Structure formats: C-alpha cells, structure tokens
Amino acid sequence: MRKIILYVLGVLLLAGGVLGAKFIIDSKEVPKSASRKTIKTVFVDTVQNSTVPIIIPANGNLLAKRRVELYAEVQGVFDYSAKAFRTGQAYKKGQTLIRIDALEYRASVQSAKSNLYNQITAIMPDLRLDFPEIYPKWQRYLNAFDIKETVPPLPEYDSEKERFFINGRGINTAYYNVKNLEERLLKYKITAPYDGVLIQALVTEGTLIRSGMMLGEFIDPEVYELQVGIAKDYADLLREGGFVSLINKQGTQRYSGKVNRINASIDQATQTVSVFIEVKDSSLKEGMYLKALIEAKKEENAISIDRSLIDDEDNIFVVKDTILKRLKVKPVYFSDEQVVVKGIPEGELILAKQVPGAFSGMRVEVIRGNNSEDQPQEDSKAEKESIQE
Incomplete structure (x- = not known):
C-alpha cells in the first residue's frame, strides 16, 4: 500500500x-519586435545629353604600306649591288638592289639587233626603186640606229602598200623579237622603286640565282598600315578617313592615324570586318604592336554611362522623389566598360553606380555628384537604419 x-x-x-510550467509560459507577455526598414544611400548623376564620340578599341601589328617581295625572273650569278645587300640596308630610289651577270644574254640581244639592222639595209635598194617617196624616212631610221642603244620604234606606215611590203620582208617580226629580248634583259637588274629599307636578304654577292627564287623584301619605312578586326555589328559605324588614336604596348607613346580602307566582306571564321589604318611616324617599325581607338561616329543627344547600370531589357534606374523607377532607354554602342544610350530626358537623375538588390519603388537617400574613388560606397556606410514601432 505504501x-x-x-x-x-x-x-x-x-x-x-x-x-504549472505551461501556465507560466502562457501567461508571459511576448514583446512586439520593432520593424526595421533599410534606406540605402546612392550616388546620382544629373543627365546632360551631348554629342558623344563612339570609340571602338582594336589592336594589331604594323605592316609597311608599300612593300616589295624581290623575286628573280631570270637565272645567273649575283654580280653587283649599290650597297651591301644585307638586312637593314637603306637604298635610295633608282639605286641598284641586285644586278645579275648578263654578259651572255646581252650578246644575244646585240646579235638580234644586228640582224634587224641587216634586214632593213637589205630592203633599202627596193625602197629606192619602188617607193622613192618613203625611202628618205627609212634612211633616217637606219642613220639613227645604234646597236648599243635601245631599238627605236619603226617608222609609221604611210600606206597599206608600204605596210604589206615591210611585213612581207619580216621586218616587224625581227623588230618585236628584239624588243622582247630587250625587255627580258632589263630583268637582270632590280632597282629600288622608292626610298626604303631591305628588311630581308636571302642572297649575297656571288650566289647563283635561279628563276623564281625569292631574293629578299624591301619596304618604305615612312608609311605603315595597321590591320584590325572589328565586330560586324559595328561595321556600319565606320567611315573612311575617320580619326584614329594609336597607343604602343607600354602606353608611353601616342600616334595619330586615319581609316584608310574598310574591307567589304566579313571573315566567316571570326565574324569581323578588316579595317586598315594608315599611320606615319619616324619612330614606328615594322611589326610593332599598337592599340587603336577608332572614332567611328558621333552620336547626337546621347550620354555615356557605366555598362552595369543597364539591364538585359535596356532599362536603367532613375530617382524621382527619393524613389527608384525604371526607365526604358535606347543603347547605341556597347564597349567593355561603357554604353552610349539615348532617350534619357535632360536633367534626369540617374544612378552613378549600381545598387545591389535595387528594384522599382525602392526608397533611397540621394547624394548628388559623381561617384568617384574618394567617395567609396561601402556597405557599412551605405545603409541607414530607422526603427519604426
């Protein structure tokens, strides 16, 4: 029982x-928690529409605008050059770059000239008898004929009868055979087409040169071209003659150039358009790497803003009475960091820096002026709490 x-x-x-415990818990009054509302501080800019130049960045390596690859069209021994045929050697216009030994070939040319002279001499008695009116003309031609000089053009025909007579004696055939040999003789000597520099030399004096053999490369070091690829979306913005600012790899030198040519076709592999920029400067060298800033066009009534301020639907945030609202804009050009837009009313307040978690209708505290590096917007300083019971 116990x-x-x-x-x-x-x-x-x-x-x-x-x-008892349940009664005590139920009887305890739970204090109401205070509601917390966060007001973010934002930096804004006042819109001032103006003419914005659209700058397209690109880069590439310099190539001489005027360049000649030297090839041999005849065979022989490298006999002479006005200067040492070496890489980096400068030549003046008209100076001999390469002369190939042509003694044997020159003798054959002289032989053909002598044959032509003999053929004309052989028809002179017939001309005196049958064509006394044209005899003096051909006699003057023979008197001016110098076998050591270039063959002069044949006299003009005065009649069809004269033409048939001269052609029938093979004079025209012999003349054009000589001219053909003379033209080929000129190929034994290669002269500088302009003042320039030899950037590649593949032969030296005494080398046996064969037909079709590459001998070197010659350029004009005064004018260069920079070939760059521009995305096809921006091809319609480019204009020939447009100004281009060029910067070297180290960023220590700047050059001025202009758009010289724009390719009419699009590269299928890269979907880019080739643009050729002409630049002149004594400090430039073949193959130098440069960054180009191409001034494509100027957009009226536009403004350039940070790319992060525009969303995928082409909206930006504006501030109206401390409330954020979305505004539809028209983007004209996107760069890596900036975007040129139109359609923002003059004097509108827009965000100067992206606000995390921003939404339409959000209340903010405005700080006017540009958001610069000396005015950082840190999370610990950008939020202000107000307690409302």
Missing part, C-alpha cells in the same frame, strides 16, 4: 509541475 501511495504522489507532483 508503494502505491508513493507512486500516485509522484505522478501527481509531475503532472502538477507540467501544468
């Missing part, structure tokens, strides 16, 4: 403790 009574008392005490 055990039963103790068990009953224990159960009653445990149940009473549970009920």
